[in-house]
Amino acid sequence: MHKPPRIAVAYHSGRGHTEVLAQAVRTGAQAAGAETTMVIVDAMDDAKWEILDTADAIVFGAPTYMGSASGKFHAFAESTNKRWARQAWKDKLGSGFTISACKAGDKDSSLGYFATLGAQHGMIWVSLGLLPGWHLSHESENDLNRLGYFNGAAATLPGDLPPDAVHKADIATAEHLGRRVAEQTAAFLTGRAALTHR
């Protein structure tokens, strides 16, 4: 019997929109049997770094600000440079999620940035693993992956609305991502353990 995968959700949220997605990623990962820990990256301390260093997978999240992940997330990412130098997070699994106000809003840049950050750390990237919803005439905005992203989970919410207005389909998409990261991490850990004991 293997230990449950440990998944950290490392995120910044300005007004609570990204927080809703972070909680959804956690819900999905827990439903798939993972142990999850939330790490708000605005103010890192030793305990938070320990959580990230010992996690089997890290899911990065931030709102899209000025066409990329928010500045606070970027500051966190830059502060991982010593870990980068010794490849401390190599072979952890990773993925990412974002939200923005515009329908498109350059969210792709944020998701691409998370994937590049993961690659710099030698992490193994987990895609969303869903076909796009809402892209044929019989489909609707209530579909999973209604915004049609592949590199992670994305959500759109008009900027003047409160966090509890985050679209249910976007929440379900983030839950799907959490589940998928948990399942892929469990499969990876099982495979690695089998190879070690061969």
Ligand SMILES: Cc1cc2nc3c(=O)[nH]c(=O)nc-3n(C[C@H](O)[C@H](O)[C@H](O)COP(=O)(O)O)c2cc1C
């Ligand atoms: C400084 C700033 C820059 C923003 N830039 C973008 C942007 O480039 N594209 C976009 O669609 N929305 C943009 N937004 C809107 C936010 O992405 C959106 O409101 C998001 O849901 C906020 O999430 P949060 O509450 O987790 O911070 C911006 C908001 C702020 C405050």
